[in-house]
Amino acid sequence: MTAPTPTSAWQPPFIRVMPPEEAYDFEYYRARLVRSELLRDAVALVLYRIPLLAVPTGPSRRGGQLHMATPEYANQAAQALNGRWGFNGLTTNGPLVSWGEPIPQGLSPHARRRFHGLREQPRDPSPMQPPAGHDGWCLAQGRRPTSSEPPSGRPAIPRAVVQAGAANAT
Numbered sequence: 001m002t003a004p005t006p007t008s009a010w011q012p013p014f015i016r017v018m019p020p021e022e023a024y025d026f027e028y029y030r031a032r033l034v035r036s037e038l039l040r041d042a043v044a045l046v047l048y049r050i051p052l053l054a055v056p057t058g059p060s061r062r063g064g065q066l067h068m069a070t071p072e073y074a075n076q077a078a079q080a081l082n083g084r085w086g087f088n089g090l091t092t093n094g095p096l097v098s099w100g101e102p103i104p105q106g107l108s109p110h111a112r113r114r115f116h117g118l119r120e121q122p123r124d125p126s127p128m129q130p131p132a133g134h135d136g137w138c139l140a141q142g143r144r145p146t147s148s149e150p151p152s153g154r155p156a157i158p159r160a161v162v163q164a165g166a167a168n169a170t
Helices: 026-032 036-041 071-081 107-116
Strands: 016-018 043-047 050-054 064-066 091-093 094-098
Touching: 026 036, 026 050, 043 071, 050 064, 071 091, 071 094
Parallel strands: none
Antiparallel strands: 016 043, 043 050, 064 094, 091 094
16 A cells, blocks of 8 residues: 655645634724724735734825735735725735835834824723733732732642652552
């Protein structure tokens, strides 16, 4: 019996276009875009089963960009966005696909957010906070917890030393 052989050489996956709500970062942009109506013309570009949101330019949003892992995927993404409203001036530079105006050099983080039409703070702040003890702030105490203190509202983790092999002994 012989092992099966592939009938053709491996082909890289193609970028797929899906509705914007399918993108992993849809809620991020919905909460932060100054003009959330731009999401109506946004699309999710799927690479390796990871849908990323491409938001068009428009009122208050001068440009956008996505990092697509390789130059080949950036070219595919540019082809998928070509001809869609708000994705004028498509360019690729290595794995980066960009549209709209080029980003001016030396922008401060605040000016970069304005360029991309983003708010400084989310519209509806997420109720989720990073857990204490995982490099997050302990909100109740207003500081980072020390490594020896348990997160607030949780019992201390039991600490016991068990010799190797003793746990499996009967």
